[in-house]
Amino acid sequence: MSAPGNGPAAVPAARRRPSRRAVRTGTVLASCLVLLVAAVVVAVRVYDREPTVTLLANWTGKDERAFREAVIAPFERKYRVHVDYQGSSAQSQVLSADVEAGTPPDVVVLTGPGELASYVAQRRLKALDGLVPEGGFSASWATPIDGHVYWFPLKADLKSIVWYPGDMTERQRRDAAGQPAQWCLGLGAGATSGWPGTDWIEDLLLQQSGWRTYDKWARGDLPWTDTAVRRAWTTWRDRVVGGGENERLVSRALETHYQDASGYVVKDPPQCSLEHQASFIGGNEDWKKADGRYEASGMLLGTGYSDAWEVSGDLVALLHETPAARQLIRYLASTDAQRVWSAEKSGFSVQADVPAGSYGAPGTQQRRLADTLRDPRAVHCFDASDAMPPAVRDAFALSAIDFLARPGDLTSLLKTLDTLRTDPELTWLPSVCDRAP
Incomplete structure (x- = not known):
């Protein structure tokens, strides 16, 4: 702020108006600058965008919303990987059509190990060696085929x-x-x-x-x-x-x-x-x-x-191997993801490192169900x-x-x-x- 003067106010010198040619030149330069900035923004978005992994599962409606919020959103925030989720109650038919068309999802969740075994025979599934915790799941849940594991349960149920x-x-x-x-x-x-x-x-x-x-x-x-x-x-x-x-x-x-x-x-x-x-x-x-x-x-x-x-379960398998897909597999097999989703769906995790206390105090109904599913002395037979x-x-x-x-x-x-x-x-x-x- 200027100090108040004691005399008459000073009159600024007259300013010369810019020529029309100068105005046109400035306008053109400004327009080019705007276009250049836009191009840079687009380039950054294209070349520095988050990697994407496609996932097909059977959860739709409120179950899909719960899965996105409880499981997918934390993964996307932590690893800066976008999950393109498709939910369908007819996921077997959708997967079959996608495989035939040559556009299978990266990761799929199915209830049938028999169906997954048929994809192994067709050499469609990728082995999960090094992606699933060793000893994390027993053979009835992650059945080895030719010495390799091709799926694991995200959630399990007692039948x-x-x-x-x-x-x-x-x-x-x-x-x-x-x-x-x-x-x-x-x-x-x-x-x-x-x-x-x-x-x-x-x-x-x-x-x-x-x-x-x-x-x-x-x-x-x-x-x-x-x-x-x-x-x-x-x-x-x-x-x-x-x-x-x-x-x-x-x-x-x-x-x-x-x-x-x-x-x-x-x-x-x-x-x-x-x-x-x-x-x-x-x-x-x-x-x-x-x-x-x-x-x-x-x-x-x-x-x-x-x-x-x-017993039965929602089984996770890998069809298209990318760094983002491998990261999602590791995450879904982790203790955190297993515990969160099994709690959200009122189901159970049979991952060895998920604490039994996640399902309440001993003797409660949820805990007894969980203990039966995880009991090493019991015989667990997958849904035939x-x-x-x-x-x-x-x-x-x-x-x-x-x-x-x-x-x-x-x-x-x-x-x-x-x-x-x-x-x-x-x-x-x-x-x-x-x-x-």
């Missing part, structure tokens, strides 16, 4: 269990287990309809005939027409649609989506009280409302308790249909639907499945259970 309302007594549960109308069942699941039925048949075979028979069957070495396999099918039919209410129960099972089956528990009056379903269903709002508890399936199916458990080649898996699921609708066709169904089993072009896993011979 050999039955859910019931918290106010049911033990006697009430035993009585209900013998009444087909008391079993909640929905076979609908879009492109994968029928799998809740295959879960029933698999678990019955495991509990009735033991893990060695189960493992042999799931690896394609036991005929579908074997007495033990047939017994599992007929036991399932008798449990869920036996008695005089056959037609009504069949219709209910065929017309209900598996995610809606739990809703029958909380209807007024309740229309069923027991559900043979994996541990993830405990997070369902209907089971929360019913104060859902679980019991080992053998105890309610009349086969007794055993240390053999059917998921472990089978895709053609057999899909035929099995459709056969479960057909069998409830036409139970008299069982012999024909099993012979057809056995014909598929003997196809020499199929790839079967070398083992399905932890203690496979």
Whole structure:
């Protein structure tokens, strides 16, 4: 600020106006400068942009949002790698089409080790040597093929269990287990309809005939027409649609989506009280409302308790190897990512370094589920249909639907499945259970 003057204000000297030519020249120079700056900005964005990794998984809607926020966003911030995520409930079909088109995602999450094994046979998957913690996952979760590991679970679930309302007594549960109308069942699941039925048949075979028979069957070495396999099918039919209410129960099972089956528990009056379903269903709002508890399936199916458990998981695999994709694989196998996502999805991590305390105090329901999944003394057998080649898996699921609708066709169904089993072009896993011979 200038000091106040004591006399008249000074008059500035007159300024010469610039010529039109000078104005035009300045304008042109300014425009060139603007264009140059823009070009530099674009160049920086092109040549210094974050690397991208493509990821295909089955989480959509609110699950996709949760996955992005809990798992993907921290990875992107920490490693400055952009994840181009695609979620689809029909990811198997999407992946197959992308592979055929020559545009597979870098990383994929699938529920089927049998499907992944077929991609190994086609030399589509990359071995994860050095990317997954050594000894981090047991053989039932990360099955070695030719000495290499090609996948690992991001989240795991326990399947050999039955859910019931918290106010049911033990006697009430035993009585209900013998009444087909008391079993909640929905076979609908879009492109994968029928799998809740295959879960029933698999678990019955495991509990009735033991893990060695189960493992042999799931690896394609036991005929579908074997007495033990047939017994599992007929036991399932008798449990869920036996008695005089056959037609009504069949219709209910065929017309209900598996995610809606739990809703029958909380209807007024309740229309069923027991559900043979994996541990993830405990997070369902209907089971929360019913104060859902679980019991080992053998105890309610009349086969007794055993240390053999059917399990499932969301498996991560690498199709296109880039530095960014390798970094994402390392991250998804890490303790932090495993703990965060399993907690977010009400599932479980079986990564050895994830502390058991992540699932609550000993004796709580979540902790007991986690302890069973991680118990080194138990036998963990991967979901058999998921472990089978895709053609057999899909035929099995459709056969479960057909069998409830036409139970008299069982012999024909099993012979057809056995014909598929003997196809020499199929790839079967070398083992399905932890203690496979």
